[in-house]
Amino acid sequence: MKVLKFGGTSVANAANIQRVKSIVENTKSDRVFVVVSALGGITDLLMEALNRASKNDKGYAQVLEAIEKRHLETVKALFPPQAQSAILGKVKTDLNALESMVEGALMIGEITPGLSDKVVSHGELLSSFIIAEFLKKDGLDAIFKDSRELIVTDETHGRATVYFNETQKNCKDFFNGTSQKIVVLPGFIAASKSGKITTLGRGGSDYTAAILAGALDAEVLEIWTDVSGMFTANPKLVKQAKCIEHISFEEAMELSHFGAKVLYAPTIQPVLAKAIPIHIKNTFAPEDTGTLISKNQNSGGKTVKGISHVGNITLLSLEGPGMVGIPGISKRFFETLFLENISVVLITQASSEHSICVGISDIDAEKAEKAVNDAFELEISAKRIKPAIVESDLAIIALVGDNMKNHQGLSGKMFSALGKNNVNIRAIAQGASERNISAVIGKEDVKKALNTLHEAFFEEQVKQLNLFIIGVGNVGSRLLQQLQQQKKYLKKELKLNVRVIGLSNSSKMVFDEDGLDLRQWTELLDHGQHADPNLFFKAIKKLNYRNSILVDNTASESVANSYGDFLKESISVVTCNKIACSSDYAHYSKLKQLSKEYNAPFLFETNVGAGLPIIDTLKHLIASGDKVHKIQAVLSGSLNFVFNNFSSDVTFHDIVKKAQEGGYTEPDPKIDLSGIDVMRKILILARESGYQLDIDDIENESFLPEESLRTSSNDEFFASLKRYESHFQNIYQQATSKKCRLKYVAQFEDGKARVGLQHIPEGHDFYNLEGSDNIVLFYTDRYIDQPLIIKGAGAGADVTASGIFADIVRIGNF
Structure with a gap:
């Protein structure tokens, strides 16, 4: 013998009741007791009508009309016209009685507990009658039984206490005295010894089913609802949540107590003592396994259920x-x-x-x-x-x-x-x-x-990283391409599920809580909303995702100045933007402190050397107890590219233009050629080495004419380069005459730093530095005479994007 309980969503309309019939019909058992709730939403409507009437709100009549319409439409959809008359007559009689009760609240201007129980009981009485008649109409051996004739309670309205001895006797007598295979009963309602209607409170229909299962020693209590069992977490909030196939009574009670709405904990009590299993199933996906709640066998399995x-x-x-x-x-x-x-x-x-x-x-x-x-x-x-x-x-x-x-x-x-x-x-x-x-x-x-x-x-240690990316130019677009290309590899090999949730450029921004499709990010961004840095931050804060990372691919000062706001919200920051780390020392130090305080990594490997592991190597040196005394470096891939390709056969203007178009320079190439970019880089290396230094402390020997430095736009800047071509050719000829090559060198020693163009003779470590390569020489306590050398491509969108990518992975591995 089995007891099946169907909730309000399972019997909300004719189509759903058809599903219920199919489930009941295919249940393998000699006897089946079917407990049903009111049609979905009807109990709330009944209470609304009662409350309105008690407040002399004539709108109660419209609510009653809606209740009547729901039930009549359900009957007409379930039964052929020739079979509707008697059923509609019974339903209308009950609805007329309901109307009279509600009007009673209108007359007395209040709701008594007894009246409330009488009114809300109509939901289950109507649904169970209709369903029983429908099963009989389709040839099933079914009968309707009023639960008020079986379940005996005290006279506490709204949450009555069950008298189990009398109730169990009534249930067994009925069971033994009837032969029908299927019995349909209303849940939630009961009656006192004197015959007064009572209700069983929250989870009342589940409770009804459990009382019957316990009284009749059922082999299982099946609770049919609109979800496929109890989940490892609320699937509406945790999309990776999985159904728990087997759980103990005690675990189910704990989960129910702490908000799992599939089951109301007190309903377990009548079956708990007899160890009758409870099977939670989905009316709309009956083939799903569901959750079996039974006596704990201590058979191991997941530690946390x-x-x-x-x-x-x-x-x-x-x-x-x-x-x-x-x-x-x-x-x-x-x-x-x-x-x-x-x-x-x-x-x-x-x-x-x-x-x-x-x-x-x-x-x-x-x-x-x-x-x-x-x-x-x-x-x-x-x-x-x-x-x-x-x-x-x-x-x-x-x-x-x-x-x-x-x-x-x-x-x-x-x-x-x-x-x-x-x-x-x-x-x-x-x-x-x-x-x-x-x-x-x-x-x-x-x-x-x-x-x-x-x-x-x-989730088997698969860590989800949620990225919010600002800047989709040369570097940003390459990063998105790399993320899309490596998505499967990251998940399979590194156990990282990387999603881009938000994306912004200077004009548009777009969000997708499930992750943007990086195959069509340009179209999505084009159709996004107007870009607003403040709204971008607020959106990230509101989403409040775990493992959130801001990725800044811009050279924007305003974006750099916002890092502190993100870090305070435990949002990690990955950036190739050098402005924040080369700002005044107090601000730089504050960002580092916020990163530690809010456990939000602040990574900027690409600030120096693009994708080269310069800062990471430096951090390991310092962490292991080494001390840096001197740094010599060629840190500008763009300047190295320019001076490696500049000659008497090509103009300085054309080489700089080529460097800009190839992504070797900042969008404003003057930042590179003025030396400010190199100053920022050596400043960052000095600070990461443990020295307190500001940008004004760095000596800059600029090779640009004063007029070029004073230009206010790229067009003006490039025009000035043409005018001063002879100046640049003279610089080239001076180096050539000494059999030297031109390199823009940064140096830090004895707490002082300087940058400038130098003549590098043959045999020097910098002499054969080709293309846009960077090179850094660290002289430390451990590397005294022979420096630690890091050398490689130090500019270009692809290598910079790969450096940002590496920082994202570093955060994933924290």
């Missing part, structure tokens, strides 16, 4: 020195809440007895605060205890699993994962059974926390 949460939580704290060592404080505190009918969701108490903290629903916060302050008025006035402290807009997240007690380090793993994403924890509780670990967090962090924990405990 699920992650759940409860929203709209307030923390209520009582603390003060007057609590220490005083017996009865806790009793008075909890008794006060009990007398106000306030349910406590979570409890934590300091071992010093200096404070007690509980989690309660937001709606009870004001009442609880007043009650506690009144109860401890004497101690508060004497300043032995502080007034109750109330913190709202919180939520509880919980890890649940029977096997958690046998595994060490779960709490550490949980809190470490949350900490890395800057999810602030306000309170912690762990049950003595060690079946759950709960933490109170801000409600705005719920989605991020659930996804972070799900990734840590269920």
Whole structure:
């Protein structure tokens, strides 16, 4: 014998009821008891009609009309015209009785508990009658049975207490006295010994089904709903959530207590003692496995079975020195809440007895605060205890699993994962059974926390990185191409799932919470909204994704100045933009400090040497205890490209133009040729070596004419290069006459730095530096006479993009 319960969405309309019939018809059992809820949404409409009538709002009549229309349309869709008359007659009779009851609320101007139960009971009575008649019409051996004739309760309306002895006897007598294979019953409703209609409260239809299953020793209780079982997390918030195929009663109760809405925890009680399994199935996907809830066999499996949460939580704290060592404080505190009918969701108490903290629903916060302050008025006035402290807009997240007690380090793993994403924890509780670990967090962090924990405990260490990219020019477009090309490799080999969530250039920006399709990013961006840096930041902050990374591919000062705002939100920053790290030392230092404080990496490998591992190597030297004394370097790939290709046969203007078009220079080539770019790079290397230096401390021996330096646009700048061609040819001839090559060299030594064009003789480390290559020589405690040399391509969109790509991967591996 099986008990099947179908929720409101499962019986919301004629099409869904057809599905229910198919499921019942194909159930393999000698007897099937079918418990049904009201048609989806009808209970809410019944309460709305009643509330409106009690307030003399004539709109209640329209609500009743909507209720009538739903039921009549369902009947007409399920039955042929010749079979509708008797059924419609019964439905209309019940609806007329309902109207009279609602009008009673209109006349007395209030809602009594008894009247409320009578009105809302009509939802289940109507749906169960219609469904029973439909099953019979299609030739199934079915009968309708009114649950009020079986389930006996006290006369507490709205949440009646069941008398199990009488109820079990009624159920067994009925079972033994009827022969029909299928029995359809209304859920949620019952009756007192005197025959008064009562209801079973929240989850009442599940409770009805569990009561019947327990009374009749059913082989299984099947709960059919609109999801395919209990999930490892809320699938609406965690898209990677998976169905839990098997879970214990205790685990199911914990998950239900902490917000898993598929099952209401008290409904488990009638079947728990008899170890009757509960199978949660999907009416709309009956072939799905679903979740089987049964007695825990301690058979191993996943340590953590699920992650759940409860929203709209307030923390209520009582603390003060007057609590220490005083017996009865806790009793008075909890008794006060009990007398106000306030349910406590979570409890934590300091071992010093200096404070007690509980989690309660937001709606009870004001009442609880007043009650506690009144109860401890004497101690508060004497300043032995502080007034109750109330913190709202919180939520509880919980890890649940029977096997958690046998595994060490779960709490550490949980809190470490949350900490890395800057999810602030306000309170912690762990049950003595060690079946759950709960933490109170801000409600705005719920989605991020659930996804972070799900990734840590269920996703085989595949880490999701969420990128927000500003700048899609030469470097940005190459980066997007590389990300698309390497997506599968990253996931398979490095366990990194990299998604571009937001994209912006100077005119447009676009977001996709599921990740932009990088195969068509140009079209998506073209149809995006107007670019606004402030809105871009607000959008990232609102999304509040774990492992969020801002990628700045621009040379924008305003973008660079915003890094601090991102870091404070635990959003990592990867940038090839040198402005922030070469700004005044206090700002640079502040960004580094924010990165540590908010656990948000700030990486800028491409600031020096594009894709070359210069900064990374320098960091390893410093971390291992080495000390840098001297740096010599050719740090401008663009200047190296220019002077390697400049000769008496080609104009300086043409070579610079070629460098710009090839992506070797900044969009404004004057930044490179003026030496400011090299100054920034040597400044960054000096700072990363541990020296405090500012850009004004660097000596710059510029080779550009003063007029070229004063130009305000690229057109003016290039025009000036043409005018001063003889000046540049003279520089070239001077080097050639000495059999030297021209190199723009940066040097740091004895705490001082300078940059400028130098004549490099044959045999020097810099002499044979070709193309746009960079070279850096580090002289340290360990590399005294023979420097550590890093050499390679130091400019170009592809290598710069690959350097940014490497920084993104570094963050993924943190």
